[in-house]
Amino acid sequence: MRDEDYWVELYQAQQRLGGGFLVTRRFILTALHCLRGLSTLDEELDIVLADGTQVRGQVCRRDKDADLALIEISRHHDVRQPVPAAGVARDGKRWRGPYRPAENEVELSGHIDRGAVSYLCEGGASIEALQLTADQSLGDYSGYSGGPVETSAPDRRPVIVGILLEQVPDRADVDRSANVLFAATIKEAMQRFDHFDVLHLMDVLRPAPRERLSPPSYEPGSNLPPRQQTDRVEVVIQTFQQLSDQGVMDPTHVAELRYLALKRVIEGDADGVNA
Numbered sequence: 001m002r003d004e005d006y007w008v009e010l011y012q013a014q015q016r017l018g019g020g021f022l023v024t025r026r027f028i029l030t031a032l033h034c035l036r037g038l039s040t041l042d043e044e045l046d047i048v049l050a051d052g053t054q055v056r057g058q059v060c061r062r063d064k065d066a067d068l069a070l071i072e073i074s075r076h077h078d079v080r081q082p083v084p085a086a087g088v089a090r091d092g093k094r095w096r097g098p099y100r101p102a103e104n105e106v107e108l109s110g111h112i113d114r115g116a117v118s119y120l121c122e123g124g125a126s127i128e129a130l131q132l133t134a135d136q137s138l139g140d141y142s143g144y145s146g147g148p149v150e151t152s153a154p155d156r157r158p159v160i161v162g163i164l165l166e167q168v169p170d171r172a173d174v175d176r177s178a179n180v181l182f183a184a185t186i187k188e189a190m191q192r193f194d195h196f197d198v199l200h201l202m203d204v205l206r207p208a209p210r211e212r213l214s215p216p217s218y219e220p221g222s223n224l225p226p227r228q229q230t231d232r233v234e235v236v237i238q239t240f241q242q243l244s245d246q247g248v249m250d251p252t253h254v255a256e257l258r259y260l261a262l263k264r265v266i267e268g269d270a271d272g273v274n275a
Helices: 186-192 198-204 226-246 251-274
Strands: 007-012 015-022 027-031 044-048 054-063 068-073 094-097 108-120 126-134 148-152 158-169 177-185
Touching: 007 027, 027 158, 044 068, 094 158, 108 177, 126 158, 126 186, 158 186, 177 186
Parallel strands: none
Antiparallel strands: 007 015, 007 044, 015 027, 027 068, 044 054, 054 068, 094 108, 094 148, 108 126, 126 177, 148 158, 158 177
């Protein structure tokens, strides 16, 4: 892994559980079945970042029906890994799976057959999913679950569009699986978890311009100078709007988050005046 990579390795008691990736600098998304070795909802685990740094975290939410889990990194750690923008996949576009379960494994890539299809996953829920064809006919894709699905923006920057969950059995050969994979869309994952509220998104949704905002170690609820606080909210509001325009977030939800962000600034300014 490289320093600029945003996917992670998950361990518990030095036993590798699987992979995941940063959806913010505080939260990691993974496939729930990657965490079968954990026994309790709040059990802690070790997270190895792309630069080799090891941090602690714990599972904060599990969605058994959709086979998704959210892991929160301990607030004692300052995570500075970049987080690509989220987006919506388009039929026919190329995709890439940058996460590899081991250094001797291949990197997955291929075409997006369907950018949004209703899919009944093994967890039992009908989710919005991507149907993907992989160029690499491996037969067994176990170990890749929980990894991100990327496409690229016009400027070639990576855009996260999904999380790998399952592969399709080969109907002609019961002992082999096809090179067709399903991934939950990022939109589906964001709707499944209530942690993507204004407090978290203001802190970590997208890397902020260094010259305008406070360092990434800022925690929600801490006191920022009014100008920095306002700048941060402006960036977050712009991000909300972009996610709405891209179809990742519901416009009604975006409007609510924008209201909460502005309310927070106003309350912060009032506190500053009264201090």
